Amino acid sequence: MGFSKENIKGVLLALLSSLFIGASFIIKKKGLRRAAAASGVRAGVGGYSYLLEPLWWLGMITMIVGEAANFIAYAFAPAVLVTPLGALSIIVSAVLAHFILKEKLHKLGVLGCVMCIAGSVIIVIHAPQEYPINSVLQIWNMATQPAFLLYVASVIVLVFILVFHFSPRCGHTDVLVYTGICSLMGSLSVMSVKALGTSLKLTFEGKNQLIYPETWFFMLVVVTCVITQMNYLNKALDSFNTAVVSPIYYVMFTTLTILASVIMFKDWDGESGGSIISEICGFIVVLSGSILLHSTKEFERSSSFRGSSYMPVSPTLSTGLCSTNGESFKHDEENVLLPEEICLRRQESTR
Amino acid sequence: MGFSKENIKGVLLALLSSLFIGASFIIKKKGLRRAAAASGVRAGVGGYSYLLEPLWWLGMITMIVGEAANFIAYAFAPAVLVTPLGALSIIVSAVLAHFILKEKLHKLGVLGCVMCIAGSVIIVIHAPQEYPINSVLQIWNMATQPAFLLYVASVIVLVFILVFHFSPRCGHTDVLVYTGICSLMGSLSVMSVKALGTSLKLTFEGKNQLIYPETWFFMLVVVTCVITQMNYLNKALDSFNTAVVSPIYYVMFTTLTILASVIMFKDWDGESGGSIISEICGFIVVLSGSILLHSTKEFERSSSFRGSSYMPVSPTLSTGLCSTNGESFKHDEENVLLPEEICLRRQESTR
Numbered sequence: 001m002g003f004s005k006e007n008i009k010g011v012l013l014a015l016l017s018s019l020f021i022g023a024s025f026i027i028k029k030k031g032l033r034r035a036a037a038a039s040g041v042r043a044g045v046g047g048y049s050y051l052l053e054p055l056w057w058l059g060m061i062t063m064i065v066g067e068a069a070n071f072i073a074y075a076f077a078p079a080v081l082v083t084p085l086g087a088l089s090i091i092v093s094a095v096l097a098h099f100i101l102k103e104k105l106h107k108l109g110v111l112g113c114v115m116c117i118a119g120s121v122i123i124v125i126h127a128p129q130e131y132p133i134n135s136v137l138q139i140w141n142m143a144t145q146p147a148f149l150l151y152v153a154s155v156i157v158l159v160f161i162l163v164f165h166f167s168p169r170c171g172h173t174d175v176l177v178y179t180g181i182c183s184l185m186g187s188l189s190v191m192s193v194k195a196l197g198t199s200l201k202l203t204f205e206g207k208n209q210l211i212y213p214e215t216w217f218f219m220l221v222v223v224t225c226v227i228t229q230m231n232y233l234n235k236a237l238d239s240f241n242t243a244v245v246s247p248i249y250y251v252m253f254t255t256l257t258i259l260a261s262v263i264m265f266k267d268w269d270g271e272s273g274g275s276i277i278s279e280i281c282g283f284i285v286v287l288s289g290s291i292l293l294h295s296t297k298e299f300e301r302s303s304s305f306r307g308s309s310y311m312p313v314s315p316t317l318s319t320g321l322c323s324t325n326g327e328s329f330k331h332d333e334e335n336v337l338l339p340e341e342i343c344l345r346r347q348e349s350t351r
Numbered sequence: 352m353g354f355s356k357e358n359i360k361g362v363l364l365a366l367l368s369s370l371f372i373g374a375s376f377i378i379k380k381k382g383l384r385r386a387a388a389a390s391g392v393r394a395g396v397g398g399y400s401y402l403l404e405p406l407w408w409l410g411m412i413t414m415i416v417g418e419a420a421n422f423i424a425y426a427f428a429p430a431v432l433v434t435p436l437g438a439l440s441i442i443v444s445a446v447l448a449h450f451i452l453k454e455k456l457h458k459l460g461v462l463g464c465v466m467c468i469a470g471s472v473i474i475v476i477h478a479p480q481e482y483p484i485n486s487v488l489q490i491w492n493m494a495t496q497p498a499f500l501l502y503v504a505s506v507i508v509l510v511f512i513l514v515f516h517f518s519p520r521c522g523h524t525d526v527l528v529y530t531g532i533c534s535l536m537g538s539l540s541v542m543s544v545k546a547l548g549t550s551l552k553l554t555f556e557g558k559n560q561l562i563y564p565e566t567w568f569f570m571l572v573v574v575t576c577v578i579t580q581m582n583y584l585n586k587a588l589d590s591f592n593t594a595v596v597s598p599i600y601y602v603m604f605t606t607l608t609i610l611a612s613v614i615m616f617k618d619w620d621g622e623s624g625g626s627i628i629s630e631i632c633g634f635i636v637v638l639s640g641s642i643l644l645h646s647t648k649e650f651e652r653s654s655s656f657r658g659s660s661y662m663p664v665s666p667t668l669s670t671g672l673c674s675t676n677g678e679s680f681k682h683d684e685e686n687v688l689l690p691e692e693i694c695l696r697r698q699e700s701t702r
Contacts, residue, residue, distance in 0.1 A: 108459070108646065115466065115639050118632040122473060125625045274476045278629060281469040285636050288466050292643070295459065 004129060010077020011124055013069045014085040020066030022092025024059045026100055031056030075197030079190050079261035080268075080279065081127040083254050084120070087286045090293055091116050106296035115289030122282030126275045128267045135207065136199040140214040143195065148264045155184045155256075159228075171235065175244055178236035182229050183252035187260040189225035192218045194261075247291045254283065355480055361428020362475055364420045365436040371417030373443025375410045377451055382407030426548030430541050430612035431619075431630065432478040434605050435471070438637045441644050442467050457647035466640030473633030477626045479618045486558065487550040491565040494546065499615045506535045506607075510579075522586065526595055529587035533580050534603035538611040540576035543569045545612075598642045605634065 035050035050056045066089075073082045091113045098105040105113075133139060142148065162181045171177045195218040199209040209215045236245050262268050268276050386401035401407045417440075424433045442464045449456040456464075484490060493499065513532045522528045546569040550560040560566045587596050613619050619627050 108643065111639050111642060115636060118635045118639070122629055122632050125629055278473055278476055281473050282632075284469045285466060288462050288469070291462060292459065 006076045006130060006132075007078075007081070007127060010073045010075075010082060011085070011127070013073035013076060014082045015088065017066045017069035017073060018085060018088035019092055020062050020069060022066075022089035023096060024063035024066060025093045026059075026096040027062055028056055028059030029097075029101060031059055071193060071197055072201075074190065074194040075201040078128055078130050078265060078267045079194055080258050081123065083190060083257045083261075084123050084283050084286050086254075087116050087250070087290045088120055090290055094293055109293050109296040112289045112292035112296065115292065116286050117289075119282045119285030119287075119289060122278055122285065126271075126279040126282065128271050128275075130265070130267075133198055133202075135202065136195065136209040136212050136214050136218070139195045139198060139218075140212075142264050142266075143191070145264075148260075151260060151263050152188065155188060159184050172239045175236065175240045175248060178232045178239065179245055179249045179252060181232040182236060182249060183256050185225045185229045185232070186253045187256035189222065189229055190257045191260050191264055192221040192225060194265075196222055246294055247287075250290060251287055254287070258283070357427045357481060357483075358429075358432070358478060361424045361426075361433060362436070362478075364424035364427060365433045366439065368417045368420035368424060369436060369439035370443055371413050371420060373417075373440035374447060375414035375417060376444045377410075377447040378413055379407055379410030380448075380452060382410055422544060422548055423552075425541065425545040426552040429479055429481050429616060429618045430545055431609050432474065434541060434608045434612075435474050435634050435637050437605075438467050438601070438641045439471055441641055445644055460644050460647040463640045463643035463647065466643065467637050468640075470633045470636030470638075470640060473629055473636065477622075477630040477633065479622050479626075481616070481618075484549055484553075486553065487546065487560045487563050487565050487569070490546045490549060490569075491563075493615050493617075494542070496615075499611075502611060502614050503539065506539060510535050523590045526587070526591045526599060529583045529590065530596055530600045530603060532583040533587060533600060534607050536576045536580045536583070537604045538607035540573065540580055541608045542611050542615055543572040543576060545616075547573055598638075598645055601641060602638055605638070609634070 031053045032050050034055055035053040038053075039049035070082070070086070094105055094109060094113060097103040143152075159181055162177055162184075166174070166177045167181070196215070199212075199215045199218065203209045233249070236249070382404045383401050385406060386404040389404075390400035421433070421437070445456055445460060445464060448454040510532055513528055513535075517525070517528045518532070547566070550563075550566045550569065554560045584600070587600070
């Protein structure tokens with residue numbers, strides 16, 4: 001149970017990030033509604049009037065701030081702590097949707113929120129203490145230890161098999177293929193985001209890390225992983241229902257991230273068995289809570305927006321869940337685009 | 352985090368108790384079904400053929416064994432640990448109902464089970480260590496400390512107000528009246544059951560406690576509290592739907608029992624803040640899980656049995672939840688009885 005100053009900063013940043021990301025969806029949706037009311041054309045049907053709506057831009061900024069906070073959080077606290085807390089953004093958006101958008105929150109949805117909070121508290125209480133890191137070279141050593149290299153190698157092999165063997169065959173029929181690729185790459189994204197974040201933090205503290213090629217290597221890994229992840233997340237969301245993709249993605253992504261972090265940063269060394277089990281239980285609780293929230297949203301979905309479900313995908317993808325919030329904000333897309341086109345269009349319009 | 356030998360015994364007994372109590376409902380129901388198939392008359396409609404069914408008696412015995420195990424568990428482990436674990440009997444009966452009675456378990460029901468288990472694990476991990484007790488006089492001293500006397504006095508005053516003021520006025524319209532009485536009395540039941548159990552344990556260990564009038568006083572309290580509790584639980588179940596009564600009763604009962612135990616046995620003295628918060632979160636999680644399980648049962652209820660809902664009430668009532676399992680086993684009662692009559696009839700037929 002480590003409550004170092006760094007850990008507290010990390011937790012606060014993670015909470016702030018969830019708050020911003022959760023709120024951003026509501027603000028954007030309000031913006032979209034207002035734009036639709038003003039122009040008479042819904043965004044999904046082809047209108048771009050929301051780009052003239054200040055509220056929509058405010059939502060975008062809120063989201064970027066949230067993602068930045070999440071990125072910085074990784075520099076301060078262990079991934080085992082920051083990643084699962086991403087689920088809290090669902091609560092924020094569910095609660096705000098209830099009060100601001102007047103979307104009725106199902107009773108079981110409230111239960112889901114309570115569970116997410118209880119689980120998060122348990123995770124925070126049992127979060128491991130991080131070893132202080134003074135140089136990117138230290139992280140490099142952790143990343144090149146045999147155990148972690150084995151993990152990276154397995155991830156790469158699995159991703160290749162999924163991409164080249166399964167993806168063309170059953171990518172559009174089996175939800176595990178695309179979400180599997182995203183989750184596997186996601187665990188590497190988070191590790192490299194954490195390495196990069198820590199390097200930048202050290203640089204800001206006066207210990208310039210940009211002189212080391214290792215920092216630039218981590219940056220390259222971040223970019224590669226995030227692009228792959230975005231690409232396949234779009235494919236997954238294009239082929240399957242958000243309510244199906246989100247919980248599966250969250251479970252796999254968080255589990256693999258925790259696994260990667262435990263191997264690389266040895267988060268659980270020196271932790272008592274009780275703490276580790278409590279943490280895992282906390283994670284299971286948060287997970288169950290978010291499944292519950294999603295399944296109650298499912299009831300209402302059919303009555304509001306229909307059509308293929310595109311959601312906002314934010315650049316870092318580090319929280320994994322940030323994207324799942326989009327569920328309640330997706331809008332009809334009349335013309336089906338190829339995933340690549342979607343990705344490009346999203347870059348412009350961030351829908 | 353105390354894992355003394357005594358605590359482990361207590362946990363195992365509590366788990367065993369949930370297993371037996373959970374299983375007993377399934378065995379009884381199978382007995383009832385078989386009896387109904389043999390005689391063509393359903394128990395609820397007035398038939399007593401189930402009394403000739405060995406399976407039904409096996410269920411009764413299983414339940415008595417379970418209640419006994421629960422009673423003994425209180426002698427070994429703190430009430431803060433034993434009471435919330437009672438929720439596990441719902442899981443046992445839900446899972447067994449799925450496999451043996453072929454009652455389909457809803458997906459969210461599975462989620463509820465997972466949560467109950469995760470919450471219970473957290474509670475067990477953070478259970479406080481008990482002070483060793485060598486004589487009933489020690490318990491007597493704990494029971495007569497000013498703080499606990501104040502608690503007892505408040506409980507008695509509240510119960511009197513509920514019984515004499517609210518009960519005649521809105522007992523049949525407000526679910527909180529009867530369940531409130533049960534829960535308040537229940538917290539005293541558990542404390543006295545724990546005192547009595549510990550005394551008997553010591554007596555069996557060779558330190559005869561029956562020579563002290565305090566032991567007999569605790570026995571008197573157990574009998575008084577349990578009878579009051581049973582009486583008002585029957586009234587509550589007679590006036591309201593089981594699915595409404597059960598979760599409310601479980602929350603109030605467990606909360607008050609934990610409160611009483613914390614005051615009387617000072618369970619949380621010397622515990623770290625993190626442990627206490629984790630324990631509370633664990634309790635919230637178990638609670639949410641059982642609400643979820645109950646609300647999914649609700650969906651199916653209407654399709655199977657209808658009518659006013661009587662449930663088996665076991666004598667100790669210490670687990671609080673034991674009774675709530677009855678939900679899926681209740682059968683039609685054509686003629687409405689006065690609660691007193693029900694109580695008497697139940698004594699005979701244990702329906």
